[in-house]
Amino acid sequence: MGTLLETPEQECLKQCLVEEDTEAWQTDPDFSGLKRVGGVDLSFIKGDEINACAQLVILSYPQLEVQYEVSEMVNLSAPYIAGFLAFREAPPLLQLLQRLEKEQPSLILSLSLPLSLYQSISLTLGQALRSSGSSTKPVYVSVGHRISLATAVRLTLSCCRYRVPEPIRQVNTHAHTHTLLF
DNA sequence: GCGACAG
DNA sequence: ATCTTGTCGC
Numbered sequence: 134m135g136t137l138l139e140t141p142e143q144e145c146l147k148q149c150l151v152e153e154d155t156e157a158w159q160t161d162p163d164f165s166g167l168k169r170v171g172g173v174d175l176s177f178i179k180g181d182e183i184n185a186c187a188q189l190v191i192l193s194y195p196q197l198e199v200q201y202e203v204s205e206m207v208n209l210s211a212p213y214i215a216g217f218l219a220f221r222e223a224p225p226l227l228q229l230l231q232r233l234e235k236e237q238p239s240l241i242l243s244l245s246l247p248l249s250l251y252q253s254i255s256l257t258l259g260q261a262l263r264s265s266g267s268s269t270k271p272v273y274v275s276v277g278h279r280i281s282l283a284t285a286v287r288l289t290l291s292c293c294r295y296r297v298p299e300p301i302r303q304v305n306t307h308a309h310t311h312t313l314l315f
Numbered sequence: 316g317c318g319a320c321a322g
Numbered sequence: 323a324t325c326t327t328g329t330c331g332c
């Protein structure tokens with residue numbers, strides 16, 4: 134985040150960030166070649182700051198039907214601090230991706246293309262868009278790795294049945310469900 | 316001191 | 323993030 138101080142780790146990651154398209158499907162008008170899209174999230178319970186439910190879903194593309202989902206209760210080591218979200222949430226989410234790789238090798242995302250969506254974000258790093266027909270609330274799409282902002286926005290729109298992109302919407306549903314069970 | 320501030 | 327159910331409308 135522009136105004137915030139950055140850690141050495143964050144500076145390093147920023148230098149490695151590739152903000153251009155690197156895959157063939159990204160420049161195809163219909164994203165031909167893209168077979169799956171995924172979403173990850175973390176859910177919490179009211180007064181608990183360390184226990185959370187990590188969730189991962191994989192959807193087919195362009196059908197956008199859930200093909201795989203995993204949930205796992207995790208303990209978060211880092212506290213929530215604006216600007217340092219990844220230090221808190223990335224570890225358990227990456228762990229789920231490794232679990233996917235081990236349990237369902239066929240569903241692995243051929244290349245990791247982080248495309249993050251937040252309820253708000255510095256606009257210098259992303260773009261606000263009206264994802265569904267007449268929705269007033271914008272959806273913010275941030276820059277990703279190995280995917281241009283323009284493509285990220287186009288892909289996000291192609292994943293929207295409703296305002297919230299389907300991968301995010303599905304993972305939220307599953308996350309909430311599983312959180313309520315523990 | 317004031318405003319900003321992803322979950 | 324989380325606290326909460328139904329309800330009105332396209």
